[in-house]
Amino acid sequence: MTITLADVYMLTGLRTTGPMQPYEYLSAGSKRLAKIANCTGWASYILNHVEDGSSVSEQEYVAFLNMWLEKFIFCGSSCGPTYNHKLMAEHLALGKDIPLGKYLLGAAYHLMYQVAAQLLKNEPIQTISGPWWLIQLWLNLYMHKSVRPDLRDLSFSSSNFDEEYRGKEGRTRQCMNYGEAASAITIDFDVGHFFKKLYRGFDVAVLTWLPYKEDDELIFPFKFRFESGCSDEIAAAIFNTFIKPCVLPAEFHHGHGKMVKGSSTPGNPPTYEFYNPSFVAHQFGLSQLPPPFLFFENILKLREDVSDVLEASRIFQLGSDLPCFSLHD
Numbered sequence: 001m002t003i004t005l006a007d008v009y010m011l012t013g014l015r016t017t018g019p020m021q022p023y024e025y026l027s028a029g030s031k032r033l034a035k036i037a038n039c040t041g042w043a044s045y046i047l048n049h050v051e052d053g054s055s056v057s058e059q060e061y062v063a064f065l066n067m068w069l070e071k072f073i074f075c076g077s078s079c080g081p082t083y084n085h086k087l088m089a090e091h092l093a094l095g096k097d098i099p100l101g102k103y104l105l106g107a108a109y110h111l112m113y114q115v116a117a118q119l120l121k122n123e124p125i126q127t128i129s130g131p132w133w134l135i136q137l138w139l140n141l142y143m144h145k146s147v148r149p150d151l152r153d154l155s156f157s158s159s160n161f162d163e164e165y166r167g168k169e170g171r172t173r174q175c176m177n178y179g180e181a182a183s184a185i186t187i188d189f190d191v192g193h194f195f196k197k198l199y200r201g202f203d204v205a206v207l208t209w210l211p212y213k214e215d216d217e218l219i220f221p222f223k224f225r226f227e228s229g230c231s232d233e234i235a236a237a238i239f240n241t242f243i244k245p246c247v248l249p250a251e252f253h254h255g256h257g258k259m260v261k262g263s264s265t266p267g268n269p270p271t272y273e274f275y276n277p278s279f280v281a282h283q284f285g286l287s288q289l290p291p292p293f294l295f296f297e298n299i300l301k302l303r304e305d306v307s308d309v310l311e312a313s314r315i316f317q318l319g320s321d322l323p324c325f326s327l328h329d
Contacts (some may be wrong), residue, residue, distance in 0.1 A: 003134065003135065028254045065089035084253045103252075134155070144185050176219055183310065249272055250273050271305055
């Protein structure tokens, strides 16, 4: 079992469709924002970018999206304001079709690889930045039966929540989607018990292969349904991103330590992770046929540095020409 693009989409609603051009985001962007030296923390970052007026300016919007990407999505190592994702923020503000879900999953895979590499070397786990929150949501959802069998009984903070409000009515509401339900689950196993469960395997009554069932009380993003499948062109395009192998970007953003061609700057250079959904076909409600097909075998080496635009374009087009699948075919 592993996190898939289906999980990213169902838990976050982030796009998985659209053109993949990660090499663009090694650039700094063109919008002029406040000097990063004047932003000693996120509070001062907000104060430096907030403007007077009833409407939100384009500059404010870009500044907000940059903070959202850095602090809440990719969770950068600086733990403070940077402009590493400013160009992506500019593109999002313009409404460009960015498959942000693929960028997020690539960051999560690369995070898990870095942790596994240190474990294999018997080294202590250092502070590794990345979207740990996504891994936590995924674990909560797939293991929720061990602590709470019914997701519909969970509650989420209401938009009307007020810390000064002393009553209980209106402070919470029923969870409306799987992301909210997963964030409301608490699994309080100790580390030893948790490791034994993962190592030995969960009981059949607890194990969940496909947690996304037809349920009107937990709304799917864009009304996508696994059980109804590719009911229209948009649903078919989304489903095909779940089940088709592709290459996911990792470390493709502007900032210190990112390498470009001809540079000797130390740090984590732009690279990639493989997405092989054939390994976990059971998680999509499909039959699992062993052994899984290694799509990228003899095509591309694993996690090589990417230092050229043409090379990156070739790498991230792999798998795009595969035939599309429809459940109604």
